[in-house]
Amino acid sequence: MNKPIILLLSGPNLSLLGQRQPEIYGTATLDDHVERARKRAEALGFTLEHFQSEHEGYLVEEIHKARGRAAGIVINAGALTHYGWSLHDALAAYDGPVIELHISNPEKREPWRRQSVLAPVVDGTVAGFGSIGYELSIDAISRLLGK
Numbered sequence: 001m002n003k004p005i006i007l008l009l010s011g012p013n014l015s016l017l018g019q020r021q022p023e024i025y026g027t028a029t030l031d032d033h034v035e036r037a038r039k040r041a042e043a044l045g046f047t048l049e050h051f052q053s054e055h056e057g058y059l060v061e062e063i064h065k066a067r068g069r070a071a072g073i074v075i076n077a078g079a080l081t082h083y084g085w086s087l088h089d090a091l092a093a094y095d096g097p098v099i100e101l102h103i104s105n106p107e108k109r110e111p112w113r114r115q116s117v118l119a120p121v122v123d124g125t126v127a128g129f130g131s132i133g134y135e136l137s138i139d140a141i142s143r144l145l146g147k
Contacts, residue, residue, distance in 0.1 A: 003047045004071035006141055008037055008134075009059055010052035011078035017103075024104050028131045033103075037074070037134040044142045046071070056084050063090040072141035074134075076101040081116050092121040097144035099137040102127035 010030060013020060018029035034050045041048040049070070051062045059077070066073060073094060080087055081100065091098050100122045119125065123144055126133045 003045055004145070005066075005069065006037075006041050006046045006048050006138060007062065007066045007070040007073045008034065008048055008050045009062060009073060009075040009077070010034075010050065011056075011059060011076060011080045011084075012054045013078050014076060015052055015054070033131055033134050036131055037138050040135040040138040044138065044147060046138070046142070048138075056080055056086055059084075060086050060090045063087070063094055066096075067094055070096065071145055072097045072099070074099045074101055074137040074141060075118070075122075076103070077118060081106075081118055083117060085117055088117045088121055091118060097141055098122040099140050100125040100127075101133055101137045103130055103133060104128060 014030050017025055017033065018027055030052060038048040053059050059080070063073065073096065075098065077084055077087055098121070100116065100118050102125070106127060116125070124140060126136045126140065129136060
């Protein structure tokens, strides 16, 4: 029996986690965060797929491929959160639950980070919990799916 898939999407500069601004993002690498999410997903009966890109269009393509295939999406879009309208449109056309994820709390940062163009088309946002946010996002998808 195939387990339902949760797609975890990581946007630009997240490949630099662990090196980039550790005072804000911590010292865990993207691989560390993905492994944490994978373990939680597996414990809840899901398969986790991860995709990271520095390019908005590639993330849009992954969202399109997830339609009818992935049970839910967790997206940490990085700076694309604030101006990635093509991500907004792709997520609006997706047929499952979506959680927007931020390691830091955008509300405590620069004013331009407080606007999310994704917020109107996601089911909820997990922000400011560091690496714990990856597990919380998986839990949220699971609960939204009634698991």
